[in-house]
Amino acid sequence: MTNLELLDILGGVQGKYILEAQQLRAGSKKPHCLRYMRQLAAVILLILMLTVFLNTAPGVAAVEYVKEKVTSLIETLFPPKKMTINIEGMEYEGDYAADGVEPKATAEAPQPGFAIYYDVDSYTMVKEGDITYIRPYLKSMTREEVLEIYGDSLSMLSEEERERQIASLMNPQPAPSLPNCEIEIIHLDIPYEQAASQERTELESQWEITEAVAGNRITFSMCNGQEWDSPVEVRDYISDEQGGCFRITSRYFLEAAEGHGVRFAAIVNTFSVIPSQGSADAISDDDEP
Amino acid sequence: MEDNQIINLYFDRSEQAIKETDTKYGGYCYSIAYNILTNQEDAEESVSDTYLSAWNSMPPRRPPALAAFLGKITRNVSIDRWRKYRAFKRGEGQIEIALDELSECVSGAESAEETAIRKEILASLNRFLGTLKETERSVFLCRYWYLDSTEEIAEKSGFSVSKVKSMLFRIRKRLYTQLEKEGLV
Numbered sequence: 001m002t003n004l005e006l007l008d009i010l011g012g013v014q015g016k017y018i019l020e021a022q023q024l025r026a027g028s029k030k031p032h033c034l035r036y037m038r039q040l041a042a043v044i045l046l047i048l049m050l051t052v053f054l055n056t057a058p059g060v061a062a063v064e065y066v067k068e069k070v071t072s073l074i075e076t077l078f079p080p081k082k083m084t085i086n087i088e089g090m091e092y093e094g095d096y097a098a099d100g101v102e103p104k105a106t107a108e109a110p111q112p113g114f115a116i117y118y119d120v121d122s123y124t125m126v127k128e129g130d131i132t133y134i135r136p137y138l139k140s141m142t143r144e145e146v147l148e149i150y151g152d153s154l155s156m157l158s159e160e161e162r163e164r165q166i167a168s169l170m171n172p173q174p175a176p177s178l179p180n181c182e183i184e185i186i187h188l189d190i191p192y193e194q195a196a197s198q199e200r201t202e203l204e205s206q207w208e209i210t211e212a213v214a215g216n217r218i219t220f221s222m223c224n225g226q227e228w229d230s231p232v233e234v235r236d237y238i239s240d241e242q243g244g245c246f247r248i249t250s251r252y253f254l255e256a257a258e259g260h261g262v263r264f265a266a267i268v269n270t271f272s273v274i275p276s277q278g279s280a281d282a283i284s285d286d287d288e289p
Numbered sequence: 290m291e292d293n294q295i296i297n298l299y300f301d302r303s304e305q306a307i308k309e310t311d312t313k314y315g316g317y318c319y320s321i322a323y324n325i326l327t328n329q330e331d332a333e334e335s336v337s338d339t340y341l342s343a344w345n346s347m348p349p350r351r352p353p354a355l356a357a358f359l360g361k362i363t364r365n366v367s368i369d370r371w372r373k374y375r376a377f378k379r380g381e382g383q384i385e386i387a388l389d390e391l392s393e394c395v396s397g398a399e400s401a402e403e404t405a406i407r408k409e410i411l412a413s414l415n416r417f418l419g420t421l422k423e424t425e426r427s428v429f430l431c432r433y434w435y436l437d438s439t440e441e442i443a444e445k446s447g448f449s450v451s452k453v454k455s456m457l458f459r460i461r462k463r464l465y466t467q468l469e470k471e472g473l474v
Contacts, residue, residue: 001410001474004372010433011364012411015357017418021430022317022356025437027445095422144292147353 016148074100078115078272085266087258094119096270101132101187103276110276111187112240117270119263134183134267136260138172146170179229179253181260183267185246192218192237192245199235199247207233216241228255234264240273292355299347306347307340314356318363324436325367331374335367342366364434410473417467421460428453429460 078098084091096117103113116134118125124137146169147154154162188195196218203209207222216239223232234250248271250264290309298306318339322332339362352358418426428446431437432453439457443450468474 006410007433008365008368009407009410010414011361011368013418013430013434014415015354015361017415017426017430018357018360018434019354020423021427021434022360024424024427024442025320025431025435025445144354144356148357151353 014148016145019144019148074098074102074113074115074274077274078117080120081117083117083119083266083270085262087262094121096120098270099125100274101127103274110242112242112244112276113274114185114246115272115274116185116267118267122263123267130186132185134185134264136174136181138174140172141170143170179231181252181256181264182250183264184249184251185271187240187244187246189244191243192216192239195245195247196220196235196237203235223254226254228253230254232257232261234268236268236271238271238273241275246271246273295355296347296351299344300351307344310340310343310355310359311336314359317356318359321360321363321435322367325364325371326374331370332367335363335370338366338370339363406473409471410468413468413471413473414464417464425456425460428456432457 080095080097082093083096084093086092097120098115098117100115101113104111118134120137122137123134126133126135141149143166146166150165150169154165157165190198200209200211200220203220203222207220207224210221212219212221218237220233220235222234224230230253232252232254236246236248236250238246238248240246248268250261250268252260252264290313295306295309295313298309315336318336319332322335322339323329326332326335339359342362343359346362350358418429421429424446428442428448431442431445432439437445439450439453442448443453446453448456465474
């Protein structure tokens, strides 16, 4: 094969890849790393400001400003990374990005925050009031993408059925017959030992519990039944080092233990507390894999 | 105008189809053609040929993604034009003329074996692209599908030129390894 033939054959690659590259050409899609580079540049600029003004009255204000900015940039402090997890003996590498809740540095009620990495291609983070959820990500597609991927099989359907299938593929919904799978993260204003002890009493009536203690973390692994759809919950109580704790609940079902279960465990292991003092130096990353 | 509406115009055999295609995708097709031919007149002719080919293909074809469909035609037409131009320059016109004359003696079509090999290489290429990260894939295709220069890719992607070059080098190396492993080179 000559280089010209290869160039020629390349012309036939899948249309979705061609359109994807066109987005980059049109400047409508910058690589993710650029976003982080920009944020990193912003942090460096702020640090420079801090250095210059450190010993002046306006400098004190600048210090506070920089601290505030630094703590608001979870993505910069926890840059995206590749993680490999083992599912049923197979290694899967994924792109992981961090998201979470920023600490609140008010004098009256300082509230620590957190950052957690998750596989951005498979999961999404949703915040509902004080509760943060990580849920499976059902990717929406444009009509063009659906037709590009499923065009051949769709063309065999009647027009009405084709339109129905296209609509359903454009906006996929979770299967109603499958139990819920998610991670729930909530902050509690009591120490982790106390939270675990209080909740254990209630949980024992519904679940078979296996308890594990490691450092400042207590884990309850709980199951209820041996059917394929029997519920499974893993609760982690992690100290926030400020008198409170975070409770992380991973919910899935027995058959999903080697899928979502393994992925959830990998995600929870990346959990890091961000103290409300706001200093980047104080961030705990002991649990980072 | 939506792609579906433009395609319907082709199916209705309305000449408005060409105008709408040109309005929406003229610049896109021209940029592909110009990258290959680096000549305004030739690029414009390639774009016109693309519209003619689209007109002859629809119906019966109803492309799922009009942009990709037009882009592929433009690329093929332009590479073909470039190849002929290069052959003409090399042989001062005689190779091209001779080849044209000889084409009367052959079918001009690929053998079944050649077609099968091309299909296999294309399938391998698609598999390979599927293993790349989106950014890598886009950079690779900007260079070898759209024929953008590394400087243009660097400008659009925000990477430095040397980063684009090293990325392309690594991808080419991986592609060679895959094609070699599959016995295709």
